[in-house]
Amino acid sequence: MSSTSAPRLSVVIATYNRLPLITRLLWQLAGQTLPPEQFEVVVVDDGSKEPTREPLQALALPYTLRVEVQQNAGAAAARHRGVMAARGDVVLVTDDDMQVAPDFLERHLAHHPEGSRTVVLGRIRPDPSIGDMPLFERWYAYLNNRMAEELSTPGARARGVHLFTGNVSFPRADYVGVGGFDKSLGQSEDVELGVRLEKAGCAFVFARDAYVLHGSDHVSFERWLKRAHRYGMFDTQVARKHPDVRDVNPWRLLFQTNPLTRPLLAATLVAPDASRVLTRAVMHAANAADKLGLEKAAFAGTSVVYGMEYLRGARGEAGGWTGIAREVARYLQGRGE
Structure with a gap:
């Protein structure tokens, strides 16, 4: 599907050698309660070994999908490219191994009234199959759950250090205003971006109901x-x-x-x-x-x-x-x- 008018929301997803997983996520985004003309999806293939653009563009999706391809440069560079290519006023960043509920996009947008400068930190819940994963991956899911519980307590304050790219949305103008992801960082580029957004005056909100399910293929x-x-x-x-x-x-x-x-x-x-x-x-x-x-x-x-x-x-x-x-x-x- 193509659209001449800019959508309200752009979903940015970096992917690397996960064609089945990114395909699953794109189909889940096709079933959103948010009308398809109100959002677009920008996928950035960070130098996958297998072709990605052609199989994804062949999908009969109801929303606008654009696929960017670059030589492998890391997740920060891929996400930055996606945000810069995005046309929406609000950008939502998630990962290619996530799964989302039908009201996922609508719940994020509800926290972004026109003119607001809000960074929405969505919850990352473990996929039920996480029980079959090694201990160190289940520990990671445990940390995500613990952080979610802490941020859900009355009076808790979400901050820039809580920003993780698995599930976050923010005004594109603020992202551009602070300079975007630091592409020199091989890890923690998301937390560092969160710190700069907080210093720039953005408000941070934890949205427990705007959740993703996080699976894992990390077994080493x-x-x-x-x-x-x-x-x-x-x-x-x-x-x-x-x-x-x-x-x-x-x-x-x-x-x-x-x-x-x-x-x-x-x-x-x-x-x-x-x-x-x-x-x-x-x-x-x-x-x-x-x-x-x-x-x-x-x-x-x-x-x-x-x-x-x-x-x-x-x-x-x-x-x-x-x-x-x-x-x-x-x-x-x-x-x-």
Whole structure:
């Protein structure tokens, strides 16, 4: 379907080697209660190995679909390209492995009256099949649920650090006004964007009812560890950009975690390579607890493992003890908190 008038809402989805999943999502968007002339979908293929544009454009969808293709440049660059190509006043960003309810778009738009400057943080709920996934992926779903419960409590305040690209909408003008995603960041580009939008005066709202179902095809423990490592690296870069926002500083873990786990985190800093054996031992214990049905203990152990690898990444980015001392001092001296 094509349209000459600009839609009210643009849905932006970056995709990479997930043709069946993005196809499923596009069909779910075809069944929205929001009339199809009021929204468009912009898909950006970030250098998939299999052709994406032709199969997607061949779908008989009731809304306007545009497919952009680029060489692999990362999720931040792909999403930025999609937002810049979007024609709607409001942009909604989600991921290619999400599923949505029929009223998903309508619920997001309800929080964007004309002229408002609202960033809507939708809930990310785990797909029911998450129970079949490895412990570390179920732990990730547990964190999403915990954050949703915290933001749903009376008086809770949604902030820029809560922005995740799995389910968020914002005025396109504000996105452009703050410069969009920082494409130099390989992780945490969403949180960093949220910080800048908050500083620019946008209001943040948590919309529990505008939810997505998040499945997962991540089954490799080694890849999960590498992702934790990268978050530690790039969160260090984000903290340097925003020294006044303590919640993005990776060294907060040393002060906010359970005191019983701090020796393990310290071991990671003192002997990052030698302590890898310890990291794997903790994960082995967490998996053993999981098999015994001790979910709380299993999640606690997984959190420790993630924190150890995360701080390895932060340590490497800090560049040794002098750098670590500087980054910790930045956390302790953080302004505006």
